[in-house]
Amino acid sequence: MPQMGVSVAEGTIVEWRKRPGDWVEADETVCVATTDKVDVEIPSPASGRLARVLAEEGETVDVGAPLAELDPGARPGEAHPEEHDEGGAATEADREPELERPPAAAEVADGGEVDRSRFYSPVVRRIADKHGIDLELVPGTGIGGRVRKRDLLAYIESGDPAPAKAPSKQLHTESPYIPEGELAASKREPMTLMRKRIAEHMTASRQTSAHCTTIVEADLSRVVAARATLKEEMARREVSLTYLAFVAEATVAELQRHPILNASIEGDEIVYHDDVNLGIAVALEQGLIVPVIKRAQRLSLEGLAAEIGRLAERARAGRLDPDDVHGGTFTITNPGQFGAVLATPIINQPQVAILDLEAVVKRPVVVEGEDGDSIAIRPITYLCMSWDHRALDGAVAARFLAAVKDRLEGWEAR
Amino acid sequence: MAELTYLEAISDGLRQEMRRDESVFCLGEDIGAFGGAFKVTDGFVEEFGADRVLDTPLAENLIVGASIGAAIEGMKPVAEMQFADFISCGFDQLVNVAAKLHYRQGVAVPMVVRLPSGGGFSGGPFHSQNPEAWFLQAPGLKVVAPASAEDAKGLLVSAIRDPNPVCYLEHKGLYRHVKGEVPEGDFEVALGEARIAREGEEMTVIAYGSAVQMALDAAEELDESIEVVDLRTLCPLDTEAILATARKTGKVLVAHEATQSCGVGAEVASVISEHAFEDLDAPVRRLTTPDVPIPFSPPLEQAVLPQPDQIKEACRELLAY
Numbered sequence: 112m113p114q115m116g117v118s119v120a121e122g123t124i125v126e127w128r129k130r131p132g133d134w135v136e137a138d139e140t141v142c143v144a145t146t147d148k149v150d151v152e153i154p155s156p157a158s159g160r161l162a163r164v165l166a167e168e169g170e171t172v173d174v175g176a177p178l179a180e181l182d183p184g185a186r187p188g189e190a191h192p193e194e195h196d197e198g199g200a201a202t203e204a205d206r207e208p209e210l211e212r213p214p215a216a217a218e219v220a221d222g223g224e225v226d227r228s229r230f231y232s233p234v235v236r237r238i239a240d241k242h243g244i245d246l247e248l249v250p251g252t253g254i255g256g257r258v259r260k261r262d263l264l265a266y267i268e269s270g271d272p273a274p275a276k277a278p279s280k281q282l283h284t285e286s287p288y289i290p291e292g293e294l295a296a297s298k299r300e301p302m303t304l305m306r307k308r309i310a311e312h313m314t315a316s317r318q319t320s321a322h323c324t325t326i327v328e329a330d331l332s333r334v335v336a337a338r339a340t341l342k343e344e345m346a347r348r349e350v351s352l353t354y355l356a357f358v359a360e361a362t363v364a365e366l367q368r369h370p371i372l373n374a375s376i377e378g379d380e381i382v383y384h385d386d387v388n389l390g391i392a393v394a395l396e397q398g399l400i401v402p403v404i405k406r407a408q409r410l411s412l413e414g415l416a417a418e419i420g421r422l423a424e425r426a427r428a429g430r431l432d433p434d435d436v437h438g439g440t441f442t443i444t445n446p447g448q449f450g451a452v453l454a455t456p457i458i459n460q461p462q463v464a465i466l467d468l469e470a471v472v473k474r475p476v477v478v479e480g481e482d483g484d485s486i487a488i489r490p491i492t493y494l495c496m497s498w499d500h501r502a503l504d505g506a507v508a509a510r511f512l513a514a515v516k517d518r519l520e521g522w523e524a525r
Numbered sequence: 526m527a528e529l530t531y532l533e534a535i536s537d538g539l540r541q542e543m544r545r546d547e548s549v550f551c552l553g554e555d556i557g558a559f560g561g562a563f564k565v566t567d568g569f570v571e572e573f574g575a576d577r578v579l580d581t582p583l584a585e586n587l588i589v590g591a592s593i594g595a596a597i598e599g600m601k602p603v604a605e606m607q608f609a610d611f612i613s614c615g616f617d618q619l620v621n622v623a624a625k626l627h628y629r630q631g632v633a634v635p636m637v638v639r640l641p642s643g644g645g646f647s648g649g650p651f652h653s654q655n656p657e658a659w660f661l662q663a664p665g666l667k668v669v670a671p672a673s674a675e676d677a678k679g680l681l682v683s684a685i686r687d688p689n690p691v692c693y694l695e696h697k698g699l700y701r702h703v704k705g706e707v708p709e710g711d712f713e714v715a716l717g718e719a720r721i722a723r724e725g726e727e728m729t730v731i732a733y734g735s736a737v738q739m740a741l742d743a744a745e746e747l748d749e750s751i752e753v754v755d756l757r758t759l760c761p762l763d764t765e766a767i768l769a770t771a772r773k774t775g776k777v778l779v780a781h782e783a784t785q786s787c788g789v790g791a792e793v794a795s796v797i798s799e800h801a802f803e804d805l806d807a808p809v810r811r812l813t814t815p816d817v818p819i820p821f822s823p824p825l826e827q828a829v830l831p832q833p834d835q836i837k838e839a840c841r842e843l844l845a846y
Contacts, residue, residue: 232806260806
């Protein structure tokens with residue numbers, strides 16, 4: 112398992128692109144590993160034949176631990192040397208096992224039976240499609256738990272859906288309340304790895320932090336005006352200036368003045384961070400990822416806008432580096448665009464707060480002027496922040512939010 | 526019906542055709558007075574005379590060439606190679622002349638080349654080969670390889686009556702070891718038709734020649750629902766039967782004594798993957814002799830030729846897959 116980022120200690124195998132017996136060129140991808148959230152293609156360090164896979168799909172491996180054995184002495188198309196070691200003359204059965212080995216899942220670490228429980232042969236897929244059967248529910252009795260044609264036919268004949276296989280890892284999210292039988296005919300599909308990770312992280316966060324949410328209203332008139340002025344100029348430099356960038360700028364500035372919000376809890380200690388590493392939640396087709404702007408305090412409004420744009424684009428393209436998602440000290444989430452106005456986000460551990468920016472909506476508001484009060488139409492948004500009551504109290508959270516609000520409402524070009 | 530050995534069935538078919546049709550004659554090395562190296566034509570010279578049972582010089586090129594000439598002139602020669610291995614000396618006549626004449630000049634070449642093939646008796650590299658795949662690369666030839674006494678007769682009769690040059694592979698190991706009921710008198714087995722030697726549901730062994738009996742024994746001993754298909758004709762290949770059984774069982778082992786690369790097993794596996802992929806429940810497997818010359822040493826020869834236990838083991842693995 113290569114060192115995929117300075118802070119990465121382990122990786123989980125998502126899929127093997129090569130099977131034992133396959134020829135692999137140097138730098139060719141042999142497998143895909145995921146760190147917390149980012150998938151990384153692992154290249155082969157040399158050319159050779161993949162002799163043995165030591166970590167199966169789904170297995171988590173420490174950085175530096177071996178993933179597979181490569182036989183660099185082999186040549187493409189040449190028989191595997193081990194095949195000739197076992198007996199006198201080569202019999203057909205020994206001779207070309209790699210050619211006859213079925214396309215199956217990776218081997219388990221101890222070199223035991225290949226897990227084929229998720230490999231479905233063409234005929235099995237076809238019959239399952241025809242009968243609308245979820246193969247996950249069919250007990251497999253073939254080698255490595257494979258669902259054989261006869262297993263499937265027997266299953267169809269029995270007309271009796273078997274219980275689903277227990278997931279390999281029990282998540283906190285598993286509900287104990289599924290009524291027996293009632294949901295049997297519903298569709299089931301395995302969670303994607305990202306879904307599982309989100310489920311684990313969110314549930315763990317809820318169980319770790321004492322969540323509270325504080326909400327302030329902010330008048331973004333000056334931000335709207337500033338954006339109108341700056342937008343085109345930045346666009347010429349290919350920077351998209353969003354409201355999020357303004358909020359990020361104000362947040363970063365105030366985090367430096369309210370260090371308890373740029374902190375994390377470790378055991379009985381509170382750790383204050385010098386740098387503001389600002390996480391920006393980015394929605395993906397099938398999930399969510401939080402790339403981090405490192406040392407965001409160095410960046411101007413335009414710098415932040417550019418960095419947000421760059422990371423979001425890389426996130427959507429699936430091209431984030433593992434380091435891009437690590438080391439965050441505070442997170443902003445901005446589901447925006449669908450018009451929701453309030454939310455109570457879940458803290459991104461081990462941080463102590465998360466700020467939610469929802470829609471900017473024009474509202475009638477009371478404006479206090481020298482001539483008395485009047486009603487005006489103003490672009491309003493709600494800044495919703497969930498914070499950890501273990502680290503701070505409501506007054507601190509409110510003071511911080513008020514400072515961010517003031518900064519936005521009194522926006523001056525900086 | 527009479528119970529005949531595989532060898533007797535070949536003799537019976539040949540004798541019957543020579544009696545029926547005066548244009549049928551045979552030629553080869555020591556087939557007359559000596560009755561043939563394996564005694565297939567024992568007593569033939571006495572019955573049919575030296576004009577119809579020709580002893581030739583040790584020159585396979587001549588044997589095949591003379592056969593072609595006779596065939597063009599309306600005769601139906603049945604040439605014997607003393608060992609199938611020696612056909613290489615007559616190869617040009619066979620693949621370039623006999624196989625192509627009809628295509629080039631519209632001339633039929635109704636002849637049969639009998640090829641005693643196969644190992645298992647310490648014959649070494651020159652007397653043990655199974656060269657059928659060579660001929661599958663020469664369009665214009667038909668190739669048959671009977672596994673039973675009944676087919677040995679029926680296929681030989683059909684081969685003699687066919688207007689094309691036919692390579693008739695007779696496995697030496699089956700000559701005296703295989704026997705069975707063989708219809709008496711006029712009896713044909715159509716070229717190009719495989720035979721289901723044993724019905725089954727769970728998997729299929731597709732075999733021909735010496736591997737058929739091994740497959741049948743394996744199926745019996747395992748007591749599983751294993752289908753055994755005997756190809757009987759290798760060209761034209763009965764792809765319909767191959768695909769039907771592949772679609773039925775979804776698991777196929779192809780077994781033959783010939784070497785593996787580009788062999789009949791490769792062709793069968795390819796046909797299946799091309800046309801029955803969606804019916805497969807397992808990879809198509811091959812059990813063959815590895816790509817090596819056949820050793821003289823009995824233990825080494827045993828180690829390279831497919832053995833009954835290996836077929837059983839391969840069946841077990843496919844069934845379990």
